[in-house]
Amino acid sequence: MTRIAVFACLLHLTVATCIAAVPVSYLYPFPGYDLELVRAKAGAENLPNSRDLAEAWKLYGEVQNSWMPGAKKPDAAVVSRIEQMRKELEAQPVPAWFADALQSRALGTVSSQMADNIGDAVFKRQKATPDYQARKTLAILYLAEHELDRPEAVQKAGVYLTVLSVTHPWDWGIHNLYSRLLLDAQLNQPAWNAAKLGLFLNPQPTVGDLRYFAFVGSIADKNDWPEIRQAIRDAAPVPLVADQAIGEIARLFGPKVNLFIVPPKKDKAR
Numbered sequence: 001m002t003r004i005a006v007f008a009c010l011l012h013l014t015v016a017t018c019i020a021a022v023p024v025s026y027l028y029p030f031p032g033y034d035l036e037l038v039r040a041k042a043g044a045e046n047l048p049n050s051r052d053l054a055e056a057w058k059l060y061g062e063v064q065n066s067w068m069p070g071a072k073k074p075d076a077a078v079v080s081r082i083e084q085m086r087k088e089l090e091a092q093p094v095p096a097w098f099a100d101a102l103q104s105r106a107l108g109t110v111s112s113q114m115a116d117n118i119g120d121a122v123f124k125r126q127k128a129t130p131d132y133q134a135r136k137t138l139a140i141l142y143l144a145e146h147e148l149d150r151p152e153a154v155q156k157a158g159v160y161l162t163v164l165s166v167t168h169p170w171d172w173g174i175h176n177l178y179s180r181l182l183l184d185a186q187l188n189q190p191a192w193n194a195a196k197l198g199l200f201l202n203p204q205p206t207v208g209d210l211r212y213f214a215f216v217g218s219i220a221d222k223n224d225w226p227e228i229r230q231a232i233r234d235a236a237p238v239p240l241v242a243d244q245a246i247g248e249i250a251r252l253f254g255p256k257v258n259l260f261i262v263p264p265k266k267d268k269a270r
Helices: 033-044 051-063 076-090 096-109 121-126 131-149 155-167 172-184 188-200 206-221 222-235 239-253
Strands: none
Touching: 033 076, 033 155, 033 188, 051 076, 076 131, 096 155, 131 155, 131 172, 155 172, 155 206, 172 206, 188 206, 188 222, 206 222, 206 239
């Protein structure tokens, strides 16, 4: 698998005053700002999944990890549908905001800033739209093709996720996808940074979300289990969910546990 270039993304949150519910953990990526306010802003900029986006998520789930030795090969109809959707979306005009971000990325000037207020210019630029969802759908399809070992899929997925994470920094799903791709490339620290955003922007993290966050932490920062545990408690919707996730993941931080990371796979034509 080709290593993905990582582009710096400076995420600012400028809110007038935040006085309560500020997470304790220093892993929280918006220090000093109320978590509920951050998540409310992220939720306001979101949009329900389009039909294509929902289908892309389903297709990705059908082929995820199918490249691993001994894994069940995906159904031919699933593979055909991924290819069909990808071709249809690639034929659509590229939005100007996406093209502009690609140019900025090439120049090394990538940065992002969350909106000050709902409805302001930055908010309108970052709010989900049908063309944003089309680009996100295409990114997920590239990830699906990466799982199928399709040539160049990982590079395309990396570029798309870089651009989308910068132009729409509130989208916790994009950060989590980017984290997985970076982890697959053994870029552990950037993957950890993306996982933090993916966790704290998520309005309702599940046990699985918390468990994934801790898993990335066990690879990138295994010696900091107390702080990772605190971050889980800060981010969980209720203490019971935090306790369950901590109970399920704690063993990975034990002194006798050595994580075995599957080597990056090589992209090849099928």
